[in-house]
Structures are given as structure tokens and as C-alpha cells.
Amino acid sequence: MDTVLTVDVGNTTTRFGLFAASGTGAPELIGTCEFTTASPLTCDEACIQIAQAQTLLPAATADGAILSCVIPSLTDTWRRALLRACGARPLVVGPGLKSGVQMKYDDPSEVGPDRVADVVAARGAYGAPAIVVDLGTTTNFEAIDAAGAFAGGIIAPGVALGARALADAAARLPEIELRAPRRVIGRSTRAAMQSGVVLGEAARIDGLIDAMLAELGCTDDTPVIVTGDGTAAIAALLRHAVTVDDTLTLRGLALLWQANRP
Numbered sequence: 001m002d003t004v005l006t007v008d009v010g011n012t013t014t015r016f017g018l019f020a021a022s023g024t025g026a027p028e029l030i031g032t033c034e035f036t037t038a039s040p041l042t043c044d045e046a047c048i049q050i051a052q053a054q055t056l057l058p059a060a061t062a063d064g065a066i067l068s069c070v071i072p073s074l075t076d077t078w079r080r081a082l083l084r085a086c087g088a089r090p091l092v093v094g095p096g097l098k099s100g101v102q103m104k105y106d107d108p109s110e111v112g113p114d115r116v117a118d119v120v121a122a123r124g125a126y127g128a129p130a131i132v133v134d135l136g137t138t139t140n141f142e143a144i145d146a147a148g149a150f151a152g153g154i155i156a157p158g159v160a161l162g163a164r165a166l167a168d169a170a171a172r173l174p175e176i177e178l179r180a181p182r183r184v185i186g187r188s189t190r191a192a193m194q195s196g197v198v199l200g201e202a203a204r205i206d207g208l209i210d211a212m213l214a215e216l217g218c219t220d221d222t223p224v225i226v227t228g229d230g231t232a233a234i235a236a237l238l239r240h241a242v243t244v245d246d247t248l249t250l251r252g253l254a255l256l257w258q259a260n261r262p
Helices: 042-058 072-086 111-125 159-169 189-216 230-235 247-259
Strands: 002-010 013-021 028-036 063-071 130-135 138-144 152-157 224-226
Touching: 002 072, 002 247, 013 042, 013 247, 028 042, 028 130, 028 189, 028 247, 042 072, 042 224, 063 072, 063 247, 111 130, 111 138, 111 152, 111 224, 111 247, 130 189, 130 247, 138 189, 152 159, 159 189, 189 230, 224 230, 224 247
Parallel strands: 002 063, 130 224
Antiparallel strands: 002 013, 013 028, 130 138, 138 152
16 A cells, blocks of 8 residues: 655645555545745755654655645745655646546636645545635635536635735734624724624625536535635635535545556
8 A cells, every 4th residue: 555645835834644545445544734835945945844744644654745836936846855755756736647527727727736636536525516615825616517527616815815905905904813703793993804804705605606506507405615724614604504624635636646646
């Protein structure tokens, strides 16, 4: 049985996952850990981060690795670091890597590697049709149609980015804690901002899910999977029934490695 290290480099967080892959069935998750994404980053610094991750994971070695990186300037750095750490050329999610998913994007090369991994994992675990909402620096929506194809999606500013933009652009508005206020109508500037940012994000997600379901011709019982940063807090505010899946992207990477293993 092989072990594979999955690395998801996002704009804010870098996540590591270790999986056991037998070649039959879905890879089994052994453990995960995460760090704040550093940019710029040298190859030596990336190697140190990989070594730290390996000390936090239940098994210290991996037979292979796969990388998803949404920061183009760091892709080669992480590729070289994984080669040094694992002793084998890592797979990198991008053009040329087979996903088994039909892409209905006008230019499939524009689809971010994390979005590809989300679609692969969601289709494998929840079937089709389905909708994925991935919360991070951006809030990404991925639509999987009834035939299991990636029908497209939506990219919007993430909740933390929205709060930061308010504080940066308006001189009298403070930075706020990202939590839901007790009431919609705020009685202080901070409460009003929390309502607009946090409750507004939940309302936006609910509204866009409704619009996507209508455009896909799907029913309300279509699976909606929420993953990424702060999923539990946002999911609790949604009126749609959703499934919280914190390891969706990492599992998608493991499935991609299994389908493309050397």
C-alpha cells in the first residue's frame, strides 16, 4: 500500500494531508495539518515546512506527492521542495493531468487546481448533480451537473477579504471579529459590520445556491457541500441543508494522484 502526501497551497493557508492508497477504492486519510501560506518562499523554506508537516502527521514518510498551488510564483518552489523531500517527482494539478471529469469551461486551463480537486472529490463522494462551496480568500462555487461534468461556477470575495476591504477603504470603520451578531440590525458600528459581512455572506451563499439550482434544473435535495475556512460557523447560518466536509480538497488531490500515479 502506497502513502501519498497531498499539498494544497492556498492564498491564506497551506494544507497537508497524508493518505494510504491501495489502487482499489478511495484513498484513506491518515492525517492532516496546516500552516499559514508564506509568500515569497524559498525552496529551502518549503522543505522545512514539509519536514514540520511530516512530524505532525502519523506517518513520517510518503511514497509520492501531489500539489495544488493557486499562487503561480510558488508552484515551481513547492514542486522542487517535494521532489527533494519525497525523492520522486510530484504530480502538479494542471493541464495534462487527467481528472476524469468533463470540463464545460470555455478555457479549462483557467480552472484553479483546488477547484478541480473539489469537483473530483465531491463527485466521487456525493454523486451528481452537486454544488460545492469552498470558503477561503475567495468564496468559490462549483457546479456539477446531472451528467457529472463540471458545469462552471462562481468566484466571489471571501468573508475575511470583505471585512478587510471595509476596514481598509473606510477610514472610520474598524477591523472586526468574524462572528455572527445577535441580531441583524446592528446597534453599534462593529455589530452592523458583522451583520453585513457575516450574515451578508450567508445570505449571498444561500441566494447563489438557489440561482445555481434553478440554472442546473436541480431540486432542493441536491447535495451542497461546504468546505474551506470557518465552514462550521457559516454552515450554521445557512437556510439550505449542507454537508460540511473539511478535507474535501485534500481527498480530491489523493484521488487525482491515484488516477495519475507514476
